[in-house]
Structures are given as structure tokens and as C-alpha cells.
Amino acid sequence: MEILDILIIGAGPIGLNCAIEAEKNNLNYLIIEKGTIVNSLYNYPLYMRFFSTAEKLEIDGIPFISTAPKPGRQEALEYYQGIARQKEMNIHLYEKVMNVSKNNTFFEIETTKAKYTAKNVVIATGFYDIPNQMNIPGENLPKVKHYYTEPYPYTRQKVVVVGSSNSAVDAALETYRKGAEVTMIIRHSEISKNVKYWVKPDIENRITEGSIKAHFNAEIIEIKENSVVFKDENKHIHEIENDFVLAMTGYLPDFDFLKNSGIELNGNCLNPSYNMETMETNVPNLYLAGVVCGGKDTHLWFIENSRTHAHMIIHNILSHNKHLKTRA
Known part of the structure; x- marks a missing residue:
């Protein structure tokens, strides 16, 4: 049975960025995504334009070329999906994670198609799936x-x-x-x-x-x-x-999924418990990345200011898990 170094839930921009950082550090990873790559962006209004400029949406320093001052949905889809293709990322699409549980050592992840074992799990699921x-x-x-x-x-x-x-x-x-x-x-x-x-x-x-x-x-x-x-x-x-x-009343993270994964939710905004310096939750080796970190306050995090989460997570995994067997 293969034991993954990292299983990433969600193939949004921040999930992709986590995979890039894992690859850089020779960590064995897999992304599980219930829809297509950057599925939330795919479901945005067809003519939506971002608040941020293109360079603030970039991941891994890869240039985001836009013909307009504010890039639109289609340009973003081309950019992020193009990165995933070019880097031949290890992604399983149209597969939903149903349950994450931890035994003494590893996480057991059950999806609609299979079961996986991982040493670390990153939840980067965003908040666009459940209408308020x-x-x-x-x-x-x-x-x-x-x-x-x-x-x-x-x-x-x-x-x-x-x-x-x-x-x-x-x-x-x-x-x-x-x-x-x-x-x-x-x-x-x-x-x-x-x-x-x-x-x-x-x-x-x-x-x-x-x-x-x-x-x-x-x-x-x-x-x-x-x-x-x-x-x-x-x-x-x-x-x-x-x-x-x-x-247009807004959207919420899947709080039931977070809670069932063992993550503590706090206050009226149901803020998930995590370390701001490492992104590790109250469950050891279980991390949050991207807008899901904000609980009901979905305006707290976005692509521009959560791109750093990937580096923080991978740095913490490496520093606290020296026993990881990395690929040559």
C-alpha cells in the first residue's frame, strides 16, 4: 500500500501551489478534486473580472499574462489549468473526499472512488460549494x-x-x-x-x-x-x-467536513483552529490553506494573500517530519 507524504484536498490555486511546493521538496503528493481543476473559478460568472491584478494571482513566480488590467475568469482558467498540465501534476478529478480520519500515525482518506493513506493532509477546499x-x-x-x-x-x-x-x-x-x-x-x-x-x-x-x-x-x-x-x-x-x-447571499465552507475531520470551530464565525505561522490545525499534521481558513468570514483570505500558505505548510512538514522518506 502506497503511503503518501501529502494528500491535498482541492485543486484550486492554493491547492495547486501546495503541490508545486511539495514537488520542489521531493515529497510524494496527490491532489483530490471533486470537480475540474480550479473548479470554483470554473463556476464563477462567465464575465467576472478579479479585483486583483494578474501578478497578484500568480503562483510559483510563473507569469500570468493578461490583456486587461484586471484578468477575467477565462484567463484565470487558462493560467491555472495550464500550470497543472505543464507540470503534469498528480491530480484525481471528479473524485470527492468523504472522510478524513487519523490513527496513531497516518491519515486514512476515503473518497467516492478509493481509499488513501497519507502522513499529512492539506485541506484547500475554499468556500464556494455551499450557498448561505x-x-x-x-x-x-x-x-x-x-x-x-x-x-x-x-x-x-x-x-x-x-x-x-x-x-x-x-x-x-x-x-x-x-x-x-x-x-x-x-x-x-x-x-x-x-x-x-x-x-x-x-x-x-x-x-x-x-x-x-x-x-x-x-x-x-x-x-x-x-x-x-x-x-x-x-x-x-x-x-x-x-x-x-x-x-447572492454568499457561500460557506463545508463546516461539517471540517468538524468531522477533527478540526475545532470557534465563535459565531466558526473559525477553524490553526496555527497562523504553520497553518497546522489542532489535529497534528492536518493543515488548512486558502480561503477555507476564514470560517464564515469569507472575505478574510483570497488568492493574493494566501499564496504563502503553501510554503508555510511544506516548511512545517519538513521541519517536524524528518523521518519522511523522500523520493530521489
Whole structure:
């Protein structure tokens, strides 16, 4: 039976970076990914552009060439998947990790296709897989979408966009410009300050001129087949005609998976326990990397500031596991 030095869960940018660092140090690794390479990026809106410039998205010093100041989804897919191809990374795709358990010495990892044994495990699963539910009647209707890809299905439709973050603002602007009648339901008093600086004036101007309706300090309370019910800042109840609801309410890490792996979750934000200097969790030799480290605070970590996690993890593995048998 092969015993891996490192099993990496997730083939996102940070998972790939961990594999690169492992390869540099002659460690036997395997990446397990439930979808395609950089699966979360693949599922982003088709015309999404990053907040960061290209050089801040680079891994391993490999140049990220972009024709625009802010690279888009397709460019990122080409960049990260191209690295994986060029380096012939050891990745199993469309295979989901179901359970991670540790005996006295090794981790046993069970997936939908096989079982593996590893000395170290890195969880780099991101947070894009589980929508943050509103928990209201009608949320499971087919017209409710927690993921937005492109505006064309919403032409000439009455669309309610829930939220005020980048994803909500992009969805509102794009669908409006393709002929949708857009209403935004926003729990806060203003558009989020985290919205991309070149987009924020656009959405605010569209709201001011009335092209996009917006209800601030409001909360959606029920979704019906042909309408949406919401409560405004004065607690008055309104019902408006509606064809689609784009619930851009954010996403969460798989907390059950983290907890079942033995990781302690702390506070209201369910922050995972880990050492900030080594990325090692409360479970020895079990590491976190990337945005999954932030718990519910999904704006804490992103590609730009978590690229260093790979080096930190591999350095810690090498310094605390001198007994590892490395490849020649």
C-alpha cells in the first residue's frame, strides 16, 4: 500500500501551489478534486473580472499574462489549468473526499472512488460549494438561483437580486443591461464597501436614476411562484411580481467536513483552529490553506494573500517530519 507524504484536498490555486511546493521538496503528493481543476473559478460568472491584478494571482513566480488590467475568469482558467498540465501534476478529478480520519500515525482518506493513506493532509477546499441559505418559504423553488453565470436567461424578466456584494452588483448590472427589470433587496443601508471600486459608482448611479430599483434595510421573507414578499426598513410588507430570484447571499465552507475531520470551530464565525505561522490545525499534521481558513468570514483570505500558505505548510512538514522518506 502506497503511503503518501501529502494528500491535498482541492485543486484550486492554493491547492495547486501546495503541490508545486511539495514537488520542489521531493515529497510524494496527490491532489483530490471533486470537480475540474480550479473548479470554483470554473463556476464563477462567465464575465467576472478579479479585483486583483494578474501578478497578484500568480503562483510559483510563473507569469500570468493578461490583456486587461484586471484578468477575467477565462484567463484565470487558462493560467491555472495550464500550470497543472505543464507540470503534469498528480491530480484525481471528479473524485470527492468523504472522510478524513487519523490513527496513531497516518491519515486514512476515503473518497467516492478509493481509499488513501497519507502522513499529512492539506485541506484547500475554499468556500464556494455551499450557498448561505436565507431559510425562508419558497427558497427551494426552481426560479431561485444561488449561483449566477450569465445574464441572457433573464432578458425581459422581473428579477430580484438579493444582496449588495460584488456578485449581487454584477448580477444586477448585467441582467439590467440585457433587458431585465431588476429590483435589489439589500439588508444593509448601502451598497457594500467591498464592491470593486470601478463598479460601485455604476450601480449607485443606476439606483439613483431609477433604472435599477433598490430597497435598503429590507429583508425578503417569502418567495412565491409569481411574486416575492419583503419587509422594508419601516417593517411594512410589500409583494411584487417576480420571475426569478438571484440570491447572492454568499457561500460557506463545508463546516461539517471540517468538524468531522477533527478540526475545532470557534465563535459565531466558526473559525477553524490553526496555527497562523504553520497553518497546522489542532489535529497534528492536518493543515488548512486558502480561503477555507476564514470560517464564515469569507472575505478574510483570497488568492493574493494566501499564496504563502503553501510554503508555510511544506516548511512545517519538513521541519517536524524528518523521518519522511523522500523520493530521489
